[in-house]
């Protein structure tokens with residue numbers, strides 16, 4: 103399961119109800135801050151998730167409504183004695199702007215105990231361990247250097263408790279061996295193979311995060327079969343001219359993408375201040391019923407739709 107907390111859900115500038123874009127994705131020991139608009143520090147405090155282990159920042163692109171909060175966050179972190187360091191991931195262009203913000207504006211040559219690493223992201227695997235993989239893919243938004251992120255658990259075969267019990271497989275290391283696809287021999291000499299107690303392979307839970315984008319047709323292959331898709335819905339149909347001009351999509355476009363790609367759940371953010379939210383949700387739900395417009399400080403649990 104992935105947990106998502108939407109810290110800010112407004113496009114370009116904050117409104118009374120919504121702060122600018124930032125979200126946190128939590129999986130086991132990992133906590134990824136995805137984008138960091140102005141005022142994100144306070145949203146983190148309000149959310150109750152705290153700053154501990156919030157040490158990885160994934161940037162979708164370098165527009166100011168997605169990065170300005172890093173100035174305040176890094177200023178705060180750099181004053182803490184026990185700060186653990188921060189790893190920032192993004193495109194070359196986004197990182198260039200963030201470097202200027204941090205080194206020319208925030209630190210200005212002052213020494214800091216904070217370890218900051220800049221990791222230029224190219225499409226492909228960014229991080230992986232035995233149970234999880236984080237991948238990046240290209241997104242077009244006023245140019246070609248925006249990035250989307252795929253959080254995906256590895257596929258696995260479920261352990262069939264009832265079958266194991268019927269075969270007399272004891273609790274303990276034998277079960278672990280079977281899960282690791284190794285056969286075991288019981289005390290009475292019977293050999294139990296993984297196929298006896300493991301079900302068919304099910305794909306790992308998949309969460310896709312697309313930031314700002316000006317088209318969706320090129321995203322289908324990356325979004326395909328995701329359990330949840332988080333994507334902007336800056337405008338409504340009727341305001342397509344504005345949407346095209348500013349390099350964004352409408353709620354209808356987001357919903358069509360979710361439908362075509364067979365997504366489980368659609369979570370919309372980056373909402374223009376001209377809307378309240380319910381009208382954006384209604385437009386999306388007419389095409390893709392399992393759609394919501396995220397509010398600031400909402401929490402979502404992303405589970406495997408196939409499990």
Ligand SMILES: [Zn+2]
Nearest residue numbers: 114165167314
């Ligand atoms: Zn934006």
Ligand SMILES: [Zn+2]
Nearest residue numbers: 163165243314
């Ligand atoms: Zn943007």
